[in-house]
Each structure stands twice: as structure tokens, then as C-alpha cells.
Amino acid sequence: MTETTTAPDSGTPLIAIRNLKKSFGSNQVLTDINLDVRKGEVVCVIGPSGSGKSTMLRCINVLETPSGGSIVVDGMDMTDLDLDIDAARTRIGMVFQSFNLFGHLTVRENLTVAQIKVLGRSKEEANHTAEANLDKVGLSEKIDAKPGSLSGGQQQRVAIARALSMDPDVMLFDEPTSALDPETVGDVLQVMRSLAEAGMTMVVVTHEMEFARQVADRVVFMDGGVVVEEGPAKDVIGNPKEERTQNFLARVLHPGQLG
Amino acid sequence: MSTPRTTNDGGETGRPPTAPQAVATPKAKMSRRQKAKISRGIQYGLLIVIAVVVALMADWPTLIGTFGRVDIAAAMFPEVVTQALKNTVVFTLLGFALGLAIAIVLALMRLSSVGVYRWLAFVYIEFFRGLPALVVFLVMGFGLPLAFPGFQLPKLYIIMIALALVSSAYMAETIRAGIQAVPKGQVEAARSLGMSSSRAMFTIVLPQAMRIILPPLTNELILLTKDSSLAYILGSSVDGRELTALARAEIVNTANLTPFIVVALCYLIITIPLSYLSRVLERKYGSAEAGVK
Numbered sequence: 001m002t003e004t005t006t007a008p009d010s011g012t013p014l015i016a017i018r019n020l021k022k023s024f025g026s027n028q029v030l031t032d033i034n035l036d037v038r039k040g041e042v043v044c045v046i047g048p049s050g051s052g053k054s055t056m057l058r059c060i061n062v063l064e065t066p067s068g069g070s071i072v073v074d075g076m077d078m079t080d081l082d083l084d085i086d087a088a089r090t091r092i093g094m095v096f097q098s099f100n101l102f103g104h105l106t107v108r109e110n111l112t113v114a115q116i117k118v119l120g121r122s123k124e125e126a127n128h129t130a131e132a133n134l135d136k137v138g139l140s141e142k143i144d145a146k147p148g149s150l151s152g153g154q155q156q157r158v159a160i161a162r163a164l165s166m167d168p169d170v171m172l173f174d175e176p177t178s179a180l181d182p183e184t185v186g187d188v189l190q191v192m193r194s195l196a197e198a199g200m201t202m203v204v205v206t207h208e209m210e211f212a213r214q215v216a217d218r219v220v221f222m223d224g225g226v227v228v229e230e231g232p233a234k235d236v237i238g239n240p241k242e243e244r245t246q247n248f249l250a251r252v253l254h255p256g257q258l259g
Numbered sequence: 260m261s262t263p264r265t266t267n268d269g270g271e272t273g274r275p276p277t278a279p280q281a282v283a284t285p286k287a288k289m290s291r292r293q294k295a296k297i298s299r300g301i302q303y304g305l306l307i308v309i310a311v312v313v314a315l316m317a318d319w320p321t322l323i324g325t326f327g328r329v330d331i332a333a334a335m336f337p338e339v340v341t342q343a344l345k346n347t348v349v350f351t352l353l354g355f356a357l358g359l360a361i362a363i364v365l366a367l368m369r370l371s372s373v374g375v376y377r378w379l380a381f382v383y384i385e386f387f388r389g390l391p392a393l394v395v396f397l398v399m400g401f402g403l404p405l406a407f408p409g410f411q412l413p414k415l416y417i418i419m420i421a422l423a424l425v426s427s428a429y430m431a432e433t434i435r436a437g438i439q440a441v442p443k444g445q446v447e448a449a450r451s452l453g454m455s456s457s458r459a460m461f462t463i464v465l466p467q468a469m470r471i472i473l474p475p476l477t478n479e480l481i482l483l484t485k486d487s488s489l490a491y492i493l494g495s496s497v498d499g500r501e502l503t504a505l506a507r508a509e510i511v512n513t514a515n516l517t518p519f520i521v522v523a524l525c526y527l528i529i530t531i532p533l534s535y536l537s538r539v540l541e542r543k544y545g546s547a548e549a550g551v552k
Contacts, residue, residue, distance in 0.1 A: 063447055090453035100448035104466050113462060114452035159448075166452060 014039045014074055014170055014201050015060060021068035022055055029055050031225045033069070037170070042202045044212035044233070047222035048248055053205045054097075056222070057172050060203065061092045074169050090118055093163030093171040097178050099155040101147035107134065107158050108143045111165045119166065126165075133161040137191045153184025157191055170201040177208060209252055213237050221245045324515075331517040335509060342498055343505040344525050350487040350501055351529075353415070354422025355480055361423055362430035367460070369435045380431065387428035392486045396421045400493040414499060418490045426483050430476060437472035438464055470544040477537035481530045488526075502526060 013036035020033040029052045037043050045053045058064040060071055062078050062085060071078040076088045102110050111130035115121045121129070134140050137157035147155055156176055163171060173192065177185045189211050196202055196215050206212060212219050212233055219236040221229045221244075229242045240246045289297075368380035387395070399421040403410045412420075441464045449459035488503035495504055502522045509518035 061451055063451065086450075086453045086455050089451055092451070094448075094451040096444060096448060098442075098444050100442070100444035102445065102448070102463055102467075104470065114449075114454060117458060117462065118453040162452070 013037055014041075015203070016072045017056075017060070017069070018071075019069035020056065020059060020066055020071060022052070022059060022064060023067050029225050030059070030066075033222075033225075033227055035220065035227065035230075037201060037203055039201055040199045041217045042196045042200075042204065042215055043218045043220060044216035045203065045205045045220045045222060046207070046209070046212060046237075046248075046252075047228075051222045052225040053222045054174050057174050057203060057205050060172055061089050061094055063094075086118070090114075090166050091169045093166060093168035095156070095159050095163055095171065095173045095176050097175040099147070099152070099159045099179070101155055101159055101162070103147055105147075106143070107139070107145050107147065107150075110147065110158060111162050114162075115165055129165050129167075130161070133164045134158070136164065136194075137161045138187070151184055152180045153187050156180060156184075156188045160188075160191055160195075164195075170203070171195065173202065173204040173206070175205050175207065177206070207252065209237060209249070221248065223248065326516050326520050328513075328515055328517045331509075331513050331515050332521050335505075335518060335521050339502070339505060339521060339525060343500055343502045343522070344528070346499065346501040347484065347487050347525075348529065350415075350418050350422065350490055351480070351484045353419040354426060354487065355483055357419055357423035358426035358430055358483070359476070361427035362434055363465075365427060365431035366434035366438060369431065370438060384428045384431050387424050388432075390425075392421075392425045392489055393492070395425050396489045396492055399424075414490075414493055414495060417493065418487070421489075422483055422487060425486060426479055429482075430479055433472050433475045433479070434468065437468035440471050441467045473544060474537050474541040477533055477540060481533045481537075484526065484529050484533070 015035070015037040017033055017035040020030055020035075021028070022030040033052075033056055035043075035056075045057065047053050055064055059066045060073065060078070062071075066079055069079075073088065073092060076083055076091075078085075078088060101107075102113070105113060108127070108130055111134065112123070112126040115126035115129060116123060131140065131143065134143055137160055139154060139157055139161070142150060142154065142158070147158065150158065160171075160176075176192070177188050180188065185208070189208060192202070192204070192211070193215055204212075204216070214233075216233045218230060219233045220227055221236055221240070221242070223244050229236055229240060229245045235241075236245065237249060240249055365380045365383060368376040369384070371377055371380075396418075399417050438460075445463050445467065446456075446459050449463045450456065454462070487501060490501050491504035491507055495501075500508065502525050506518040506522040510516060
């Protein structure tokens with residue numbers, strides 16, 4: 001494992017993962033993951049499927065309960081059983097591979113339901129926030145639509161707006177474009193790119209190498225439940241040191257070539 | 260016609276690609292259309308023969324005299340509608356409402372993380388699903404008052420509770436299946452937005468589960484309408500009779516079976532619109548979950 005070379009805007013990390021372990025039964029999925037994410041940083045996590053990158057992401061907001069180690073997000077110890085986990089999660093936005101919009105609610109309700117019921121915002125305030133965020137993802141005209149009538153790419157942008165409506169400190173993306181038709185991927189990536197430019201702290205599990213190369217401050221390559229290599233995108237993707245990273249990137253970047 | 264791809268390279272020999280050869284297929288003795296026509300003809304013919312045989316064998320005068328006496332049917336009105344039909348509907352709706360409430364609690368117990376709740380709900384459901392409704396009515400109506408001398412509920416309550424006990428066991432399983440049919444991602448999304456697990460259940464999961472289970476619940480309402488006929492075994496005052504009780508009383512009074520036909524038609528008046536409603540709901544919501552993945 002190489003040492004981190006991070007941007008100078010240091011201080012205490014917004015997310016600090018220490019010796020994170022996760023196993024499902026006897027199957028050890030994560031082994032001693034260590035990762036820091038600083039405020040405003042965009043970290044892309046890449047790696048083959050089954051490498052544990054999604055599990056690692058889901059441990060950050062404790063959708064998966066870690067088996068060991070610690071995760072501190074903005075000073076909150078996420079593994080502490082006395083922590084108000086619901087309150088903590090409102091500060092961590094999450095975007096899923098399969099969107100998971102609430103199918104029985106309109107786009108507006110999708111964006112306001114948690115603001116009103118969890119944050120206790122007034123209906124007007126929630127609506128105002130929802131409209132602003134929907135505008136950010138370029139879907140203002142869909143505010144009264146049902147999710148089922150939207151394309152995959154539109155649903156994912158609504159899902160991003162829904163997470164943003166809680167005004168989170170950090171956004172987690174779990175393979176946000178993997179379930180999309182190729183022609184809608186660009187719109188979603190564009191939204192994420194402008195989010196990154198606006199200074200949002202982001203952890204993105206992705207297979208989009210071009211996006212990682214251009215947007216990520218740092219790229220983490222995981223394989224077999226460990227962090228194999230991490231560093232600036234141009235190093236990890238452009239000039240990987242580890243053999244496993246090289247093999248993976250060769251397969252992903254040149255899928256047509258055999259061997 | 261399987262010509263290897265490599266040899267069928269058109270212009271190479273200048274020979275046009277061979278067309279599928281109709282001459283090669285053996286000419287069928289009958290076209291498919293003719294066969295279908297004959298098959299349909301045989302089926303209709305069979306139906307007509309059976310109808311004619313039954314019609315000829317039946318003893319029509321006796322049949323009409325026993326089941327179709329217009330005067331007896333006419334004499335049942337308007338009470339059959341204003342009392343009996345009304346009572347059947349009231350019993351059914353009360354039983355259904357209480358049953359639905361119990362069923363939701365049972366379904367949540369079945370999905371609880373507390374083992375004792377899961378076990379209790381399981382036992383309840385297996386028990387009442389396995390009992391004939393008749394037995395439940397007998398125990399509620401006669402068994403409990405004997406066992407607990409103070410146990411004296413109005414008949415309406417007994418009927419309502421008995422129907423609720425029977426229907427809740429079935430509906431609990433339907434609701435549980437509906438809850439489990441809502442994709443897990445819905446709960447994860449709700450939790451990631453900071454909702455507690457019970458809030459996620461009530462604002463996100465249950466409303467979506469209800470759409471899935473509306474058609475089967477309507478079906479349960481139909482079954483319950485018919486189960487309400489068991490109320491007759493509890494006996495009742497004249498104005499407390501539902502359809503079946505009224506029919507039995509009228510049969511004794513008139514020594515004729517026509518009241519059963521009248522009552523049967525009344526049940527159909529309730530159940531046919533319900534099954535229509537069930538089909539409409541199924542069309543509307545059956546595949547509407549495509550948007551939720």
C-alpha cells in the first residue's frame with residue numbers, strides 16, 4: 001500500500017476510516033481498510049466487482065454494519081451504538097446504483113418527504129430546497145412526474161437532487177451510472193462533475209475511468225477487500241505501480257484485447 | 260434451409276441465392292384454417308348436445324315448482340334487501356375492518372426482529388388458517404360463553420370477531436408478502452435519508468405494499484362475504500338475520516327452496532362487483548411497480 005499524497009487543504013479529515021473490517025458469515029469482504037477523505041475532496045474508488053468497494057461505501061453510513069474498526073464522519077463515530085444514527089445519516093447523502101426513488105411519490109414528494117418528516121422543515125422551505133436542487137440537476141419540469149415515467153438517467157439525477165435536498169456534508173455514490181443506458185450516463189456524470197466543482201465532498205464508487213481521471217482528487221484501487229493502491233488520479237490510473245492495478249486497468253480500459 | 264454461410268456468397272458463381280422451395284414441403288391434407296374450423300365445430304357441437312340432453316332429462320315442472328316460485332320470491336322483498344342483504348354487508352365489512360387491523364399487526368410481527376413476536380404471529384396464522392370458519396364461529400358463539408360464564412357479547416361483536424379471526428390469518432400472509440415484495444432498496448434509500456426503520460415502514464414501504472396487495476385483499480373480501488353466512492348457526496332475532504339465516508327461515512316457512520335462489524342472487528350482487536373491482540385494481544397496480552426497482 002502506498003502512502004497518501006493528498007491535496008494541501010488538510011486538517012482533520014471529514015471521513016476517517018480505520019482498520020475497517022466486514023465479513024458476511026465466514027466470508028471476509030473487507031480487511032483493514034484505512035481511508036481519509038478531506039473536506040471538498042473527491043475520491044473515486046475503483047476495482048473489480050466483488051472487491052468490496054460498495055460494501056466499504058455502505059459501511060460509511062452504516063447501511064452495512066462494520067464487523068470491526070472505526071468510521072468517523074465529521075466527528076461522529078458511526079460505529080458507536082449510542083450515536084443517533086438517523087440524525088447522522090441526514091448529513092451523509094447517498095446515491096444508489098438502482099436509484100431507489102420512492103415509486104408511490106411524485107418527484108417533488110421524493111425530494112421533500114425526508115426534509116419535512118426528518119429535518120422538520122416547513123412545507124414551503126422543503127419545496128423551495130427541492131425546486132433549487134431539481135434545477136441544479138436540470139429537471140425542474142419533471143417536478144410533478146412520477147419516477148416510473150422518467151428515464152434511468154433522469155431518475156438518477158432526481159435521486160441526486162433528493163440526497164442534496166438534505167444539505168449533506170458529504171455525498172456517497174454507489175456505482176451511480178452502472179444501471180444506466182449508455183446515452184444517459186453523460187448527463188449524470190455532468191451533474192456529478194458540477195457538484196464536485198462546487199466543492200462537495202464526494203466518495204464515488206465507479207467504473208467510469210474517464211470520470212475518475214478528470215474529476216477525482218484521489219483514486220483508490222481496491223481488490224480482494226483491501227486497498228491496493230491510492231493516490232492522485234494521474235498516478236493510479238495513468239501510471240499504476242501495483243501489478244493488480246495494472247491488470248485491472250488493462251482489462252477495463254482495453255476490454256477488446258484478450259489476455 | 261440451412262446453407263452454410265460461407266458457400267452462399269451470391270455473386271461468386273453468378274447464381275441467384277436459392278429461394279426456399281415450396282415444392283419440397285409436403286402438401287398438408289387440410290390447411291390449418293380448415294383444421295381449426297373443424298375443431299371449433301366439434302367443441303360447439305359437444306356443448307349443444309350436453310345442453311339438450313340435460314334440458315330433456317330435467318323434470319322442469321318440479322324444478323320450477325321447487326326453486327322458481329315467483330310468488331315466494333316476491334314475498335321475500337323488500338326484507339331480503341333491507342335487512343338480510345344489509346346485515347350481510349355490515350357483518351362482512353366490520354369483520355374485514357377488524358381483520359385487516361389485526362392482519363397488519365400480525366404481518367409486522369412476522370417481520371419483527373424479536374423472535375417471540377415472529378413465533379406468536381406464526382402460531383396464530385397457522386392456527387386460524389387451518390381451522391374451518393365454522394369451528395371458529397361455534398367456539399366463539401357457544402364454547403366461550405360456556406367456558407367463561409361471564410362472557411356475554413352481543414351477537415354482532417361475536418360475528419365480527421369470528422370473521423376477523425378467520426380473515427386476519429389469511430390477510431396477514433398476504434400483507435407480509437406485499438411488504439417483502441417492496442424492493443429492499445426502498446428501505447435503504449429511506450434510511451439513508453435519516454428515516455427511522457418504523458418511519459420508513461409506514462411512509463415508504465406500507466403504502467407501496469398496499470398497492471401490491473389490494474387485488475388479493477379484495478379477493479379476501481369476497482371470501483369473507485360468503486363466510487359471513489356462517490353467522491346463521493349463532494341464531495338471531497328476525498331483524499338480525501343475514502342472507503343465509505333468512506333463506507333457512509323462509510325455507511322452513513314455505514317448504515320450498517326458492518329462497519335459496521333469491522339469496523344466491525343477492526350474494527352475487529355483492530361478489531360480482533367486487534371481483535370486477537379486483538380485476539380493475541390488478542390491471543391498475545399489478546405491473547405498476549415497474550417504476551420501483
